[in-house]
Amino acid sequence: MKNLVILGAGTAGTMMANHLRPKLSKDLWNISIVDxxxxxxxxxxxxxxxxxxxxxxxxxxxxxxxxxxxxxxxxKKIEQIFPKENKVQLEDETLSYDILIIATGSKIAPEEVEGMKGKNWHKNVFDFYTYEGALALRNKLREWEGGKLLVHLTEMPIKCPVAPLEFAFLADSFFIKKGMRDKVEISYVTPLSGAFTKEKSAATLGYLLEEKNIKLETDFAIERVDNENNKIVDYGERAIDFDLLVTIPTNMGDDVIARSGMGDDLNFVPTHENSLQSKDHENVFVIGDATNVPASKAGSVAHFESETLTDNILLYIDGKPLKEEFDGHANCFIETGKNKALLIDFNYKQEPVEGTFPFPGIGPLKLLKESVFNHWGKLAFRWIYWNMLLKGISIPFVSRNMTTAGKKLD
Structure with a gap:
């Protein structure tokens, strides 16, 4: 009996378990998933x-x-991976593997910035990338009376690169509904030179910031949070005041990757971007946020990766060449407030462009255009996530690799 071990039962790991169990003989392959x-x-x-x-x-x-x-x-907790020995040490047992899939995800690391996780953490300095942070922020917003709100991005890469902008847009709508938008000054603070990582999207999103009276502060590389004076300060000593700071801290891979000596400076695993095989160990594969591939760290990306990776696991078992096909495909709804959203579709090489999705010329979803349909699509994704995506069921009419049909390419 051979052993396939999946580390992590989040989005990517759970999908891989559902993809692979029906395809691998139970008489030949034992599959374990650890979280x-x-x-x-x-x-x-x-x-x-x-x-x-x-x-x-x-x-x-x-x-x-x-x-x-x-x-x-x-x-159980994963203590360490020993790739040369094909073993994983858990808190009280050791697993041997023939194939290892690393799906350990990423996490916020507020301790990487001086003062961020200080005395005001979850008091007037919040994250919303954790369940605990989002709940604490909800409770704060229920009673907050207004002031200077900073929506701040520490550095890239992060999970769901559009989420910080979405938060700013939703905050604008939230305070309008509460009848207190005139009491809130919203600023979006980023280390990037624009509102988003992709040039065309940045132009569109920058316009929306201006339209919603959200101030854009670019090229801000944070050095510390000054908890005494409620300021964030960059390496050039540029300071921005706040009454409420909503920050996206540095995102890093799991600590087990560091303990195992398998990651880069941010604990992401060096991964072949088209095959999803580890660059250092041929029987190790990596998926989702755990990789260092230059794709968005988002659920849709993990979904598209899982389809290619499933094929490659089967090819690897048969001793055949792997598919070099994953193209970095990402498909993301961007909430813009007031029950509207944008949709962007892109990959490693192709920036988001205008067009229709998923059917060329028909839609019903519009790319890089605000619409109520896109907002409904965003909300519908929660049902799709629990009932299809996690179970490894392909989303109809959406291919794993990006199609150019229906898109206005340059």
């Missing part, structure tokens, strides 16, 4: 928790219910 946490979170929902759009129950479920029958579910 120390009992709860599975719908992380895109953290964006909506602070605004009371989603409830706590809508963004979390027991993770084990999504693991298919025939997969050994191990709820």
């Amino acid at each position: 120390q946490y009992k709860t599975h979170y719908y992380q895109p929902g953290f964006l909506f928790l602070p605004f009371d759009t989603y409830t706590e129950e809508q963004v979390k479920k027991v993770g084990k219910k999504f693991i298919p029958k025939g997969v050994n579910y191990i709820q």
